[in-house]
Amino acid sequence: MPCAVMRCRPYLELLRPPLAPMDLALPAAAALLSAYAVTGGLPEALSFLIATVGAYAAITSSYVYNDYCDVDVDRVGMPGRPLPSSRVTAKEAGLYSLFLFLVACTCALYLNPESFVVLIAATILITIYSRWAKRHTPFSWILVGLSFGLVPLGVWLAISPAGILKAGIGLHPAALVLSAMICITDWAFTNCDASRDVAGDRAKGIPTLPATYGIPVTSKLVLAIWLAGLALSLLLGTTAGLGWLYMAGAALAGSWLVYQAWQFAREPTAPRGDLLFYQSANYRAVLFAVLILDILFRAVTGPL
Numbered sequence: 059m060p061c062a063v064m065r066c067r068p069y070l071e072l073l074r075p076p077l078a079p080m081d082l083a084l085p086a087a088a089a090l091l092s093a094y095a096v097t098g099g100l101p102e103a104l105s106f107l108i109a110t111v112g113a114y115a116a117i118t119s120s121y122v123y124n125d126y127c128d129v130d131v132d133r134v135g136m137p138g139r140p141l142p143s144s145r146v147t148a149k150e151a152g153l154y155s156l157f158l159f160l161v162a163c164t165c166a167l168y169l170n171p172e173s174f175v176v177l178i179a180a181t182i183l184i185t186i187y188s189r190w191a192k193r194h195t196p197f198s199w200i201l202v203g204l205s206f207g208l209v210p211l212g213v214w215l216a217i218s219p220a221g222i223l224k225a226g227i228g229l230h231p232a233a234l235v236l237s238a239m240i241c242i243t244d245w246a247f248t249n250c251d252a253s254r255d256v257a258g259d260r261a262k263g264i265p266t267l268p269a270t271y272g273i274p275v276t277s278k279l280v281l282a283i284w285l286a287g288l289a290l291s292l293l294l295g296t297t298a299g300l301g302w303l304y305m306a307g308a309a310l311a312g313s314w315l316v317y318q319a320w321q322f323a324r325e326p327t328a329p330r331g332d333l334l335f336y337q338s339a340n341y342r343a344v345l346f347a348v349l350i351l352d353i354l355f356r357a358v359t360g361p362l
Contacts, residue, residue, distance in 0.1 A: 068140035069154060072125060073118045076336060079343035085113030087346035088210035088236060092217040094353045095232045095298045101217045105169060109216040112165025113209055116177055119158035120184045120205070126151045127188040135258025169216040171223040176212035180205045193263075196270040199248040207241025232298035239290035246283035246319070247338050249276050253331030268331070277326040280334070281319040288312035291345060300352050307348030315341040 074081070089109045093101035101109075125132065125141050126148060133142040140146040146154075159181065166174040183205035191198035214233040219226030252259065252266040253276055259269040268276040291308040294300075315338065322334045 068145040071140050072122045072146065072151065072154065074121050077121075077339050080339045080346075081114055081117045082110065083343045083346035083350070084117075084210060084240070085110045085213045087349045088113075088213035089217050090350055090353045091232065091236065091298055092214040092230075094357065095230045096218040096227065098357075100353075100357050105217060108165045108169060109173075109213050112162045112169075112216070113213050115158045115165070116162035116180065116212075117206075117209060119155050119162060120181075120188070122151055122155040122158065123185070124188045126155060128192075131255065131258045131262045131264055133258075134261045135255045166212065166216065170219050172219055173212045173216040175223070176208050176215060180208035180212065183208075192266070194265070196265045196267045199245050199252070199267060202248045203241040203244040206244040207237045210240055211237040230298075232294060235290060235294045235297050239287060239294060242283060242290065243287035243338075243342075246280040246287065247335065249280055250322075250331045250335040250338060252276070253326075254328055254335060256328055272326075273328065273331060274323075274326040277319075277323040277331070281316070281323045284312075284316050284319040284338075288316055300349065301356055303355065304349050304352035307352075308345060311341055311344050311348070 086106070089101050089106045093099060093106075100106075125139060129141040129148065132139050137143060141148065141151055162177055163174065166177045183201050187198050187201040187205065191201055211233060214230075214236070218230070218233075220229040221227060249267050253268045253273050255266070256268050256273065258264075259266050267279070288308075291312050292305065295305045295308060318334055318337050322330050
């Protein structure tokens with residue numbers, strides 16, 4: 059048993075376990091919100107589970123593929139990761155990423171072909187980022203945001219079809235607000251991540267925003283983005299008809315994160331960017347946990 063655990067551990071590490079609360083809470087919240095905003099109720103349990111698992115597989119597939127493409131950079135900045143430490147080979151990582159992608163495709167096709175189309179679009183964008191854009195432009199983070207912004211949209215369509223490829227009543231405005239919120243705030247998230255890897259990126263000539271223009275410039279952009287993210291989180295509550303529990307949680311958690319981003323702008327260093335990276339992930343997990351609680355309470359007890 060210990061040997062089996064040791065063999066599996068590198069593959070679990072490739073899924074970014076510290077980000078798992080965020081990566082699971084996002085699709086779960088999107089699935090619940092889709093059903094609640096459209097019907098006022100909860101999604102069917104099996105559809106909810108499949109949509110959440112499929113989205114998690116899609117997200118983690120992109121993580122593994124990014125590590126597959128960045129192994130040379132990680133040897134400098136993060137040598138302990140599974141690929142640069144040779145605990146997983148490049149071929150194994152590539153097959154693992156493909157397996158996770160196929161799981162996501164199967165889930166999307168089972169629920170709604172519209173969701174599958176969104177998955178393919180998101181995969182194309184993140185593949186261009188990992189394979190080409192990250193090494194050629196300091197604005198590659200735009201592609202990451204666009205890709206991850208499509209994740210909640212794909213989950214939404216899995217539960218509530220838009221009526222294009224599968225019968226539905228149309229796309230609710232809250233779906234677009236949710237997608238925009240994840241897209242825009244992921245720009246801050248990605249640039250915090252890049253701030254952690256400046257040494258490795260510069261050594262390998264990777265022109266990320268912080269490697270090209272410096273962490274001080276990047277930190278100011280991150281602060282501006284999280285201010286917009288706070289506003290969008292409140293707009294989401296309004297357009298989806300959520301209650302005071304969500305609105306209060308979004309205001310408090312968002313204000314806390316904006317303060318942390320302000321601290322990053324005051325202290326624009328790689329360690330502070332690393333800290334904000336994980337704080338941002340925890341913020342998203344909390345935000346979507348509050349959203350889930352709000353919907354569950356309102357579905358069971360009526361409006362709060």
